[in-house]
Amino acid sequence: MTWSRVSEWWNRFFFAPGDPRPLALLRVGLGAMMALEWILIAPNLQELFGPHGFLEIRLMDAVSGPSTASFAAEIAALGLPYGLALWIFYGIRCYAILGFTLGVGTRFHTVLLWITQVLVMRSGVFAVYGVDRYFHLLLFPMMFLRTDGALSLHRRGPAEKPDWRSTFGLRWLQILILLTYLDAGLSKAAGPGWWDGNAIWRCLNMPEFRVWDFTWMAQVPWLPKLIGWSTLFFETFYPIAAFIPFVGGLWALVIIGMHLGIALFMGLGIFGVTMALINFTLFVFPRFTGRRARPGRPGARAP
């Protein structure tokens, strides 16, 4: 392969004009899931983050450093009731989620949402879990990207024309997410449980995540073993497979199936659906929308 061909491939991969809709759909999807999470958590806000919640504020601070709760306590010292300060913070977060999702003042609302996300993540390692980590991981680059080129109240009408920023942003997020899968695959492969099927067996039978009775799996041990091996294989090699034409789309569908399975069989609804949505918008949807006008190849698809 000559240098000019490498250069051409590189430019096409990162800088070809791309459809703005995948990033816009990701923005709307993430926003919707954050809004849903907000609605589900709001009635128990004081118990999760309040001064006399499940873990008291001094205890949380001692373990994980200053948290949102302690910032609210500082404000309370100035005369604003603690509970009200906490609600104001979550009100601001709700406002940021709405602006982000609807695509109104998108950049401003993405930055504001990222700030609240950082504070939420600091609010105790115990009040957050995997889905919040993915929100955080994606919000950071999204502050620098143009995500309101479509599906946005800010611009009514058809999506913006294909632009290199859309392709570049899509590649950035794709690589970032694929790295998390590589990390997940390699971490799991380090223990015996994912090789011999016991990890799957235990996941499904842990009291916390037990939705259905899966004890019958002990009679068909090859099945959890097969699921464990498949998980290792599909997660570890996703970063390579995602960019192989045709294979990448099918691979992403398998990953989506895995996440929907987590939602259905382990009761991790928001996590499972959010991950399925991230994979759909970054790896499946662009295959249908990413027709880009390239010299000599007007109908080419961007993975």
Added chain:
Amino acid sequence: MTGTPPGLRTKCWSLGGAFLLIAFSLTGFRQLPEGLPPFVHKTHEVLNALTGAGGSFGFFSPDIGPQLVVKFDVRKGETWHRGISLEEFLPHEVAIRLGNMNRFLGQTYQDERLRRSVAASLATRVFARFPAADEVTLIASAHQIPMLAEYADGRRFQVDEVYRVRFKRGSRESEEP
């Protein structure tokens, strides 16, 4: 600008920035090696907190051990309510987060005061749910799930009590029977 191809300078800045952040994310997934200057660790920690890259994304890895389950026995006068869990009063999304706090209780065995503080904090929420309760006993149990082969051979799930502490209303003392 829409549709305009980027110049070389823009390409370099865009790619450079993105690759730096992606490379940083890679370091964020793992602990830095010991022996580096403290400011490197501090910078790493701050950047992790900002970008969300810190820690591993290998959920349930490398393996899954026993799960700590926290239940409460509540006494109102002569009446006992046994085996109450806070999760049963909560929506699932909140219960998952409470599960993290329960797991934290299991990580505090090195520090008795911390363990007791966490237990007291959780018990306070039970007193809030049962305002007439005289006494709340927290019971933490490790749920041991046998291996697949062991289960097929007849071994069943085992619940081992690992910690029990009793709190009485109005008393600042707790008792470990």
